[in-house]
Amino acid sequence: MLKKHKTLGEFIIENQSAFQYTSGELSKLINAIRLAAKVVNHEVNKAGLVDILGAAGDTNIQGENQQKLDVMANEKFIQTLKNREIVCGIASEEEDDFITINSSDDNHQNKYVVLIDPLDGSSNIDVNVSVGTIFSIYRRITPVGTPVELKDFLQKGREQVAAGYIVYGTSTMLVYSTGAGVNGFTLNPALGTFYLSHPDMEFPESGKIYSVNEGNYVHFLQGVKDYIKYCQEEEGDRPYTSRYIGSLVSDFHRNMIKGGIYMYPKSNIAENGKLRLLYECNPMAYLAEQANGLASDGFGRILDIEPTELHQRVPFFCGSKNMVKKLHECIAKHA
């Protein structure tokens, strides 16, 4: 029997009426992200056709088609948010500096800034493996009516008002939180509609999956090495299973559903790891905590870190509570 699933549109409207004194700006912003997600999904889906279409269309002097997909995703997201005149500023992993948005009729009246990793896991595009988009939303701290400043973007992760990701996988899903749990919506591509398929997503307390680029093993801190050995030992419910897609969004998504830990430690070759605090770690940490999981840099909570620059990197450990706690024990032994 067919079950009636709520659409993302319906869900946003319902949520909006729960906050009766808000202006609806955040709802409009989530709506704009929903639209951008559909546009990028369409492009990502035909990634494998780029060469074929490029060769066939001699009226089309390439350019757009051949653009790298992460540049394309960046432009689509920024353009959609700009067109809807819904944010006062955007920072993106693909841009050196933040973008100030002064919409036509309102002179910097919007109160939210958005930070995005437009295409996460870009090394997976060529090989037809899942990629994603990550977004993070803050209320500006400078007064409305003035242009945004760097400090509007350098807020602690715990100040986020919403965060989420889109995973362009075997199905396309949009997963997000506005601070009252995490909900996942699956796109029906025939209709272009997202349906609430995964209400109230939560990390299982414990899991059996660890996700890390073990090629860097020799460079990890001793505590991290010990934890990896712990995952591999034969004892109780161990050894755990190793799964690493190389696309944070997809690795996180799987671990949240099945139970697991994602790790991108610092190493002798990458002093602060690889992942970006503002575009990757903070939004994923916010979702993790909203979903009963934990996220840390190996010592403390990701969401408490005071950012100092837009493209700052931090070590990142995130997932099922008991797994992150065990990792902390291992690291503390060598501190």
Ligand code: AHG
């Ligand atoms: P991006 O494609 O936005 O640069 O991010 C890739 C990130 C992350 O998604 C992934 O988990 C990690 O880099 C993989 O790095 P390694 O190839 O070093 O394992």
Ligand code: MN
């Ligand atoms: Mn990324």
Ligand code: MN
């Ligand atoms: Mn990226």
